[in-house]
Amino acid sequence: TGDPARLPSAAKYAILAIVRQALTNVRTHARATSVTIRAEVVGETCTTSVTDNGVGFDLAAFRAQPPGPQHLGLISKEELAGLVGGQLEINTGLGRGTTVTVRVPLGR
Structure with missing residues (x-):
């Protein structure tokens, strides 16, 4: 098991920003009744996930849309x-x- 203290400050900021955005998306779009946040360090990688039980979306269709504020x-x-x-x-x-x-290497 890796040492989370080795995670650089920039990586910690990035993980926090990604989790915040995921939670904003859950609140705004998902119509979820449950959300789970998990974080673990295994070896040289910190893995953090946000999972909801909401309506989901078509990722391919989302990516195919022209860039705009919703993206x-x-x-x-x-x-x-x-x-x-x-x-x-x-x-x-x-x-x-x-x-x-989000998966981020330790010690970068």
Whole structure:
């Protein structure tokens, strides 16, 4: 198991910003009755996820839309994860909720 204290300040900020955006999206769009936040450090990676039981959405259709204000939160958070050497993954579908997962390496 890795040491979360080794997570750089920039990575901590990025994770917090991504979790906040995911929670904003749950509140604004998901119509969820439940949300779960998980964080763990395994080896050299910190993985944090936000999962809701809401309505979900069509990710391919979302990405195909022209950029606009409704995209800024998600797109900027993908870029933010990349800036700290991490990856953002979105797992969703109509009627099955959404999980947003960010993986960030320790000690970068």
